[in-house]
Amino acid sequence: MTTPAPIAKFTRLRHATFASRDPERLLDYYRTVIGLGLVGRNGNRIYLASDSEQLSLVIEPGEAALTRVAFEISPNVEMEAVGAALKQSDLRPELRSDPLPGVSRLLSFTDPEGTQFELIQGWTPTPAQERIGALAVTKLGHVALRTPDPLATSEFYAKVMGLRVSDWVEDRFVFMRSGFEHHTLNFVRAPVRSLHHLAFELRGAAHMQQACDHLARHKLNILWGPVRHGPGHNTAVYHRNPDGHLVELFYDLDRMIDEELGYFDPRPWHRDRPQRPKVWVGLPRDVWGLPPSPECTEFAR
Template sequence: MTSPLSRLSHVALRTPDVERMRSYYTDVIGLSSYDDADGTVYLASGGLGPALELKPAAEAGVDHVAFDLTESREEELLTRLAHQHIDVATKTDAEPGILRVHDIVDVEGNKIQLAILDSTREAAELSQVGIAPQKIGHVATRTVSAENVVGFYESALDFRWSDWMGDFFAFMRCNADHHTVNFVNASSPGQMHHFAFELKDASEVVAACDALAVRDIPMIWGPGRHGIGHNLFTYHSDPDGNVVELFTDLDRIVSEDLGYFEPRPWHQDRPQYPKRWTPGSGAANMWGYAGPEGFLS
């Protein structure tokens, strides 16, 4: 049985300068305008619902993370949460393109929305400017105990873990993608580490690097290929300092019954099953150079 949550819906960011962030995410990243409501800017990457929310606030940071909830399994999930004594606050017509949301918090107090999309609203257009990613793919969060948060996502939301790096960095999925969420034990728990947009192929990763370079936006790390997940990656910062990953070639499990990732020529194992990786440069980057000092702190 798969999770009743089908994908990462959106990430909501708090920002002291909504217009600066809107300009960056539309002109550079290439998200399309979706809606404006009560001072919040909603941006999309095509399809139903927003991919990013920009909420006015005194300080930058993440407000919440949202997942799309399959409507036919809504009651199933709410019953599961009730049995586990997890408080749920339900709102209707709370956000553009979303019929209702169920607000919960995880074991470390991070805000999560479970969203039922409005399928009657016209899908967002793909942007014709900027990098124009296919979708928002995953979000990584700094934790006190990745093990405890993994337990919550398994028991409450029916996620499955795809890989671990040692005992401090976990990757979890709710669909065929290798990971929709990551959790890393860090010195500043409760803060977002990064969120990621998926590009079509390697040529678009190269084009994105050029697009950032033309605008004098430096790379934090990359391009490279992660060992865990095996995706090509780059990381840079947005105007508020949030770390943004652009990626492609992420591992996929298309059959939970088989339980291994679709074969790829760069896999170390054949077949490649979920496993606990030994920390090291190969797990972080098959091309040999680790991330900058303190990147996972």
Template sequence: MNQPIARLRRLRSVELRTHARSASTDFYSEVWGLRVVDQGDDAAWLRGTGDQHHVLQLTAAERNGLGRISFAISTPAEIDEAARRLDARGIPMIQGPGAVDDAGGGYGLRLVDPEGRIVELIADTLAVPDLGRGDAVPVGVTHVVLNTVDIDAAVSFYCDVLGMRVSDWSEHQMAFLRCNSDHHSIAFNQAQWASVNHIAYEMPTVDHFMRGIGRLRHHGILPLWGPGKHGPGDNTFSYFADPAGLVCEYTSGIAQVDEDRWLCRVWRRVPELSDLWGTAGPPSKQVRDHMAGIPDPGAFELHDLERVS
């Protein structure tokens, strides 16, 4: 039986391809609460209050899509071992293992999942000073929800290859996967096409969460859905759309998993469990349309790779 290729420590950052790179950079830095740490003609890197060099990269593109998902690995030696295990499995790498020529530095590799998403494993990235948690701004990225045409295949790949564990299901519509004690770092949503559903940013407390929503209201930006509190994950939620129409979420209070005691559950998809507080109501068609996004061929379009089996 094949072992997972590595031990994922945490979700480090997300790269989004966006047709509104300049406006989105302004939104995430001036309204959402992130800070620009580096910027070029076609890309911008933004940080939260934690010690990660950046948690979001915005890259100019003709159409919206996922650039890559980046997971932190402990050491370069583990990156090299991951590369050997990928080669043994016949899973293509599109970069590395080796030094990463990116704003955050590091030593890593990039592989492609069955639906063309680029997944980066990286160690030894640049650190920045922790800014503390006084302001109502995000610490960093806490989870990514991805639309998939085959939820079982997606879950199998991320568990068998990347070593993630299923925390809960929302019937057979959504699966919540963890790589550490957080209830989920990745979730998959069964859909008509592969795309980004939304990116969630951690607020330290419910007070920070609500004050962040208040700041957006002062800028004339209202939630697409929320505030509320989910059943699976037990986290607060409030969803917004950025200038490109991509969905971003403020969240706080994600459930913590005790590996020795946790039991995976299947949650019913009913309004009272999708919002335990009963404050948000069911998601509207507008929310669902934003979360559906547009079909994203990912690496298959960018790199002309064969489909991963």
């Protein structure tokens, strides 16, 4: 029996939208700490781009929360057909024209737990209207969401949006990939759907050291790391932004360049050779680094 094709396939993670009670304070954090730049404003919405001139973050007024996540899908599918299939699955699709800087058309849908996802095809550069300083992260790397049922949620995203499971931590944390990188969307067991953490990619070890110094200069406590994780093997450091959201900065994430091979490109720090997707059980999972601080324990993955 063949598995039915997904409705569409998430490819690259594009941007995330956050509501904030103090959008200007959050804007200041993303400008002066993370290193995104202001593209423009539309009414009370704020658009921020990375140094690669790609829209990375949208901020709008409201109770502090992640409100939407945008993924790119293949240019070879008809948005209308995807919309019709999403409608058939009761996922409340909505097609919009010129909704965001650098995005000509956007199809949104709402997943069974109420998170809105946006599907985008292609992009045009949206350079910041200012010189980008601070950390100038390379991109938004992944988003981790809480869910009461990670298994059902991972099956939904595999079936509907073509995500592949990279690793599980026991039965409570699932890492899913949309491209060759180990994870772009994760789900962790918790009573209700909300953001668990978001992560920005750094260029390497020197950039990580610069990031730690930079966080200290901004009096943002490092809550975990630097640590080299087990699942994904990324080197990571965590802090909370002014809205209390956990933000990870990372580099060196595992890559499955060739899906056909079914294992991650061999790296010296892997314990399994080859390193295939698996269920991680027991401690220590991390290759090196101390456990998370008490302020971060609910986060321990």
